[in-house]
Amino acid sequence: MGSNAKIRNIKGTRDILPEEALKWRRMEQVIREKMKAFNYEELRFPTFEYTELFKKSTGEDTEIVQKEMYTFKDMGGRSLTLKPEGTPSVVRMYIQHGLRNRSKIQKYYYIERMFRQERPQKGRFREFRQFGAEVIGSMSPQIDAELIKLALDIFKELGIKGIRVNINSIGCPECKEEYIKALKEFLSPILNGLCEDCKKRFITNPLRILDCKKDRDKLNSAPNTIDYLCDDCKRHFSDLREYLDYLGIAYDVNPKLVRGLDYYTRTVFEFIHSELGAQDEVGGGGRYDGLIEFLGGENTPASGYAVGMDRMLLLMPEIDGDKGIDxxxxxxxxxxxxxxxxxxxxxxxxxxxxxxxxxxxxxxxxxxxxxxxxxxxxxxxxxxxxxxxxxxxxxxxxxxxxxxxxxxxxxxxxxxxxxx
RNA sequence: GUGAAUGUAGCUCAAUCGGUAAGAGCGCUGGACUGUGGCUCCAGAGGUUGGGGGUUCAAUUCCCCUCAUUCACCCCA
Structure with missing residues (x-):
């Protein structure tokens, strides 16, 4: 590497040279085609938002908000943050522009850059790109299944093979509460043996202890969320599974899957791939039925996900593009x-x-x-x-x-x- | 934020135990072919060995610091 190159790109950002730009274009093109086929409309939103938006919607106790955000003050002293994920902005737009008045159900997608201040490694960057899809206004599990199918169709069209789907349900606020009670009862006696982070999470967000890799084997006999679902949530989850079966989608139920963001309810899912190294998640999402009301809108169910395009790129086969001129x-x-x-x-x-x-x-x-x-x-x-x-x-x-x-x-x- | 590995030409890599003036392939430029690409052959340009300090008669090589990259941890897309 040339040492006299004193000015280089910032750590965790990436320069895309023409050959690779071709793959990016192809990826974007396929995403837009599939979104059109599924009747999702594009949303574009700003690179930065008031910090408050992410604190409120992503969640004060999440990893993202606590230590990964690019936050700074503008000249007026307002705290702003480079967007670390898309859902908060989509929900803000939905409320701010009264999009609910257009129709009872809204289906949107976006392709945007995101920013998180983490140590870069394989498949992880500080500036990275995601595409996402969000459906606002329906609580039908058909929507959850459709969202999953949409992502899988995009992967397939791009020649990406070997994606696995994990799903789970963490229930509505009521059964979530029941579950957390049970989980805490299980954890209390072994709490001292858990890692420091988990001890903190026990207070702030006990669900996420299930995500901990260090203490994983101590949690084998932990209670499962699906055993604590109320009747409605139980039916919602079994309907989802039925719909996935209709669509011929293979999936695994992973009872330990809870996802890192505060706003999820009921359905959660992730797409993983074994060739991605330690960061094996290509994308993930779930239902967030309470978020819109929480942010000041009407009580409105919603569901969505985000997929990391940089990770997709790692999985894409080589393509021969329109090289050359006439x-x-x-x-x-x-x-x-x-x-x-x-x-x-x-x-x-x-x-x-x-x-x-x-x-x-x-x-x-x-x-x-x-x-x-x-x-x-x-x-x-x-x-x-x-x-x-x-x-x-x-x-x-x-x-x-x-x-x-x-x-x-x-x-x-x-x-x-x-x-x- | 923590840990480990790695930094030699635009790219991929050599250089014995510390020992001449740091080499090769690809790429680039030119020529063989003075008005015709690819293939072949010949030649040329291109390096402060990431940076700084130390040990030594002598450092790409050994030691320290620093920077960068990569991978992993944490966590996520």
């Missing part, structure tokens, strides 16, 4: 260069992708460049050609070369006659 123009002297420059402009107007030399290079170098650019055709203009009002047109695949009149119609005909 025409490269080689010119041999000053006057021809001007003629070529004019021709170039006309060809572009006609919709051809083309270019020429700007370095006054030798003909050989110009041909090399044409080859490097993967041009299908090379047009040569020199003194001789100019005298006779023609250009030479060479196919870079076959090497065949012929003279064509120097006018757009003749060139176009010759190129399209050979097909693509």
């Amino acid at each position: 025409i490269y123009i080689v010119t041999l002297d000053k006057e021809s260069d001007i003629a070529g420059w004019k021709l170039l402009s006309g060809l572009r107007e006609e919709g051809f992708s083309c270019d020429k030399d700007y370095l006054e290079r030798s003909i050989k170098a110009q041909f090399r460049e044409s080859d490097r650019q993967n041009a299908r055709w090379t047009i040569i203009i020199g003194q001789e050609e100019r005298k006779r009002g023609v250009v030479k047109l060479k196919s870079m695949e076959t090497g065949e070369q012929k003279e064509v009149l120097l006018n757009m119609k003749a060139i176009k005909e010759e190129i399209s006659a050979k097909g693509s």
